[in-house]
Amino acid sequence: MTPGAPSRMSLNSALDVLARRREDQVVVSTMTVMAPWGERAGNERDLRCVGFMGGSSTLGLGVALAKPDVPVWVLDGDGSLAMQLGSLLTIANAAPRRFLHVVFHNGVYDTSGAQPVLADASMSFAKLAEGAGYARAARFEDAETFDAALDELLEVDGPVLVELMTQPSGIGYQRRPAATAETVPAFALNWPAVRDSLAGA
Amino acid sequence: MTSASEARAVPAADFYRAMVDAGITDVVAVPDTHVRSLITLLLDSSEIRFIQAATEDEAITLAAGLMVGGRKPLVQIQHAGLYAGVNHLRGVAMDGAFPMVFMIGLLGRDPARAPREHFESLVRYAEPILDALEIPHHLIDGPEGVGLLATAYEEAEARRGPVAILVGEQTS
Numbered sequence: 001m002t003p004g005a006p007s008r009m010s011l012n013s014a015l016d017v018l019a020r021r022r023e024d025q026v027v028v029s030t031m032t033v034m035a036p037w038g039e040r041a042g043n044e045r046d047l048r049c050v051g052f053m054g055g056s057s058t059l060g061l062g063v064a065l066a067k068p069d070v071p072v073w074v075l076d077g078d079g080s081l082a083m084q085l086g087s088l089l090t091i092a093n094a095a096p097r098r099f100l101h102v103v104f105h106n107g108v109y110d111t112s113g114a115q116p117v118l119a120d121a122s123m124s125f126a127k128l129a130e131g132a133g134y135a136r137a138a139r140f141e142d143a144e145t146f147d148a149a150l151d152e153l154l155e156v157d158g159p160v161l162v163e164l165m166t167q168p169s170g171i172g173y174q175r176r177p178a179a180t181a182e183t184v185p186a187f188a189l190n191w192p193a194v195r196d197s198l199a200g201a
Numbered sequence: 202m203t204s205a206s207e208a209r210a211v212p213a214a215d216f217y218r219a220m221v222d223a224g225i226t227d228v229v230a231v232p233d234t235h236v237r238s239l240i241t242l243l244l245d246s247s248e249i250r251f252i253q254a255a256t257e258d259e260a261i262t263l264a265a266g267l268m269v270g271g272r273k274p275l276v277q278i279q280h281a282g283l284y285a286g287v288n289h290l291r292g293v294a295m296d297g298a299f300p301m302v303f304m305i306g307l308l309g310r311d312p313a314r315a316p317r318e319h320f321e322s323l324v325r326y327a328e329p330i331l332d333a334l335e336i337p338h339h340l341i342d343g344p345e346g347v348g349l350l351a352t353a354y355e356e357a358e359a360r361r362g363p364v365a366i367l368v369g370e371q372t373s
Contacts, residue, residue: 052292055262062266086255094252185296195269
């Protein structure tokens with residue numbers, strides 16, 4: 001580690017902290033975290049943000065406003081949130097009560113070849129959220145501290161943003177398979193199942 | 202070329218009543234001065250929730266989230282917002298197969314001229330872009346057109362995709 005540089009937790013250790021608390025929340029995931037999250041704690045209330053980078057935060061907001069008694073977690077990326085920074089204002093003003101916005105701040109566009117995001121470690125998404133008007137925002141550099149703080153944060157009337165300093169996953173660029181005439185976009189298959197799981201909730 | 206008849210303003214109260222009658226629960230909007238009188242009614246409404254977004258991208262995903270939660274939103278933007286939000290319109294509403302209805306204000310439109318014959322690009326490209334995206338659209342050019350709102354929802358449900366209502370003259 002470079003002297004003076006922040007320490008960073010692994011993505012998997014961060015996801016483990018969240019997975020241990022998975023119950024009936026709607027979880028909106030995107031980009032690099034989708035697969036490891038699904039392996040750990042996926043269920044019928046997982047919304048996977050595929051095909052519209054940056055949209056996870058307000059997609060989650062919409063669910064939270066429709067179903068205010070159902071907790072919503074958004075597992076966002078730093079590059080994704082950078083594309084829709086205005087969503088911090090939209091979320092803060094809508095003030096969803098049970099809304100946890102997790103930002104994995106690893107400093108790179110993991111899925112496109114690890115090019116740098118215009119947000120190095122000196123830049124703080126937690127401070128942006130705080131300035132935008134989130135009820136609470138906090139930044140964590142290790143999974144143990146995050147684990148110790150999370151239960152209290154989940155009790156806060158939201159919105160709450162948690163910025164997790166994580167290591168790049170190293171998955172590298174993966175070429176997507178070309179669509180065929182029979183291909184149905186993944187999101188079209190995903191969201192109706194989540195809607196059905198929420199009926200009556 | 203001009204319209205067969207000049208576009209006339211729809212009273213905001215007429216639009217509002219059509220929204221309630223169509224069962225709209227939420228209006229997700231990036232404020233559009235073209236329909237400001239309607240927004241004033243919506244802000245005071247106890248029947249329809251008005252939710253403001255910072256960008257059109259956000260308005261589209263927010264509306265999608267509301268639909269996941271069983272609500273019936275309307276996305277209310279203006280033509281510039283249509284141009285700004287095309288990728289989310291494609292990725293969310295179209296590829297996601299959401300029966301999402303858009304109300305798009307044609308700010309600055311000359312009421313005597315058909316939108317696609319307009320001199321200003323801001324107005325002229327709205328219908329051609331919707332055509333390119335294969336999104337059905339309806340122009341409301343007077344009070345008699347408000348029923349198209351309910352029609353748009355029926356059409357969106359039938360095609361499992363977006364439908365647009367274009368507001369031709371600013372609401373009164």
